[in-house]
Every structure is written in C-alpha cells, then in structure tokens.
Amino acid sequence: MKQPLIKVENLKKFYDQRRGKFWEQASYIKAVNGISFTLYEGESFGLVGESGSGKSTTGQLLVQLIQQTEGEIYFKGEDVSSFSAKQLKAWRKEVQIVFQDPFSSLNPKKTVQWTLDEPLALHKLGDKATRYKRIVQTLHDVGLDESYLSRYPHELSGGQRQRIAIAAAIILKPQFIVIDEGVSALDVSVQAQILNLLKDLQHQYQLTYLFISHDLHVVQYFCDRIAVMYSGEIVEIGETEKIIQSQQHPYSKSLFSIVNH
Numbered sequence: 001m002k003q004p005l006i007k008v009e010n011l012k013k014f015y016d017q018r019r020g021k022f023w024e025q026a027s028y029i030k031a032v033n034g035i036s037f038t039l040y041e042g043e044s045f046g047l048v049g050e051s052g053s054g055k056s057t058t059g060q061l062l063v064q065l066i067q068q069t070e071g072e073i074y075f076k077g078e079d080v081s082s083f084s085a086k087q088l089k090a091w092r093k094e095v096q097i098v099f100q101d102p103f104s105s106l107n108p109k110k111t112v113q114w115t116l117d118e119p120l121a122l123h124k125l126g127d128k129a130t131r132y133k134r135i136v137q138t139l140h141d142v143g144l145d146e147s148y149l150s151r152y153p154h155e156l157s158g159g160q161r162q163r164i165a166i167a168a169a170i171i172l173k174p175q176f177i178v179i180d181e182g183v184s185a186l187d188v189s190v191q192a193q194i195l196n197l198l199k200d201l202q203h204q205y206q207l208t209y210l211f212i213s214h215d216l217h218v219v220q221y222f223c224d225r226i227a228v229m230y231s232g233e234i235v236e237i238g239e240t241e242k243i244i245q246s247q248q249h250p251y252s253k254s255l256f257s258i259v260n261h
Helices: 055-062 085-091 112-122 128-141 158-170 188-205 216-222 240-245 250-256
Strands: 004-017 027-040 044-048 070-075 095-098 176-180 208-212 225-230 233-239
Touching: 004 055, 027 044, 027 055, 027 070, 027 208, 027 225, 027 233, 044 055, 044 216, 055 095, 055 176, 055 208, 095 158, 112 128, 112 158, 128 158, 158 188, 188 216, 216 240, 225 240, 225 250, 233 240, 233 250, 240 250
Parallel strands: 044 208, 044 225, 095 176, 176 208
Antiparallel strands: 004 027, 004 070, 225 233
C-alpha cells in the first residue's frame, strides 16, 4: 500500500485587497480557501480548473514559495511550518517545481552547466568533478548530452528548455515535484515527448507529482487521481477515469463536457 507523502489540511491563502478609502472595511481575495487532500508516494495527482481557480497558488504553497494564511502542510507526517531554518533548507532538496515557461526560471545570462551546478553547489553536494559527473548524467536522463552544457536558454528550443528545467528540478533527487502547466506552452508533438519523459523519470527517480493543468486531455493521460478546483476550493476529487466518466459537481460536469464529447 502506498504511503502518504504530503497531507494538506484546511489550507488557505488570502490576499488583502487595497481599500479605496481608509474607512472602508478590508476585504480579501481567497485564492485558496480551506482545501484538504493527500498525495501518496509515487502517484501523479492532477489539479484541474479554470484560470484563477487557485491551482498554481496551491502548488506554490506546497513547495513553500509562498506562505499559507491558515492550515497545515505535512511532509511524511511532519508539519512543514514547524521546521527550523536548517530543517527547511534540507527539506528544499526534497521538493521542486517546474513552471510553464522555462524562460521565467532559467537565467538568460547563464549557461546550462551553471544552471545545473548551482543547486548542487548551494547544498554542498560533492566537489566540482563529482558535480560535473552528476550534471552530465542528469542531462542524459532528460534526453540531452554534454554539448548542451555551454548553451544559453535563448539557444534552445522550447522543448529543450523544458528538459533543462526538468533536469534542474531532478538534479537534487527530490521526492516531490510540482509541475505547473509544464507542457501547455509546447507543440502537441513535443508535449507528448515531455509527458513520456516525466513518466520515465517518475519510475527512475521514484517521484511523486502534483500536476497542474487546464488541459483535461493531458491530465487524463498523465494523472492517477485528480482534484477539481473552483474559486479556491476543491469541489471534486477521485480517480481520474471515474471523474472523467461521471462527475458529481455541476462545475465538474461543465468542465469535463469537452472531454466527453
């Protein structure tokens, strides 16, 4: 039986809305409004919903790029918010995120080698020779070779950039990766290559994925279970095929009507 890797309880993220006048009552944008779910080791868990539903905010909360307003995130039973600075740094090796546009996460002024070496150096993982060997192996794992080490992001195709972004995510050998619209900016043929690569890496590296997407066909292919988000809340959750075949919530029915027709 698969063990829980991440457990989320009553997670909330509110943003203050600026008041027009000082006497007006403060109001909040409820980006994530009290969601709970569990991610099990080795699974691909999808978050689906329209733009603004809270999917990306949830992903950023899970890797602590942003702090929650309320609620708990447990990693292997430990409350992440209770971690000391030292524990938090060690934990950051275990969780990574891949964004939709690698241009936003890859430094345009740095080579591929620098991009892949930086996290290893930051966590003091080996000497230069050891790190170089790991960088080359990781490149091979994502379908590239040493010739890419001296290249800059602008010298790469969209698919190659995403492979480098994935390499940067897996080089620390994490347990959990958030993939936030990781293939939506790519051509359909390249999408299929990247999705198959992610599946291969999942088995090779024993990875657990939170896969955020608005593309239901991609989610149907890639995810074991899915949660449907609407206005910051999870309105439905379950095995992918069961939800695609029979939705219970009106919003889910509307969302999945495009898949079923």
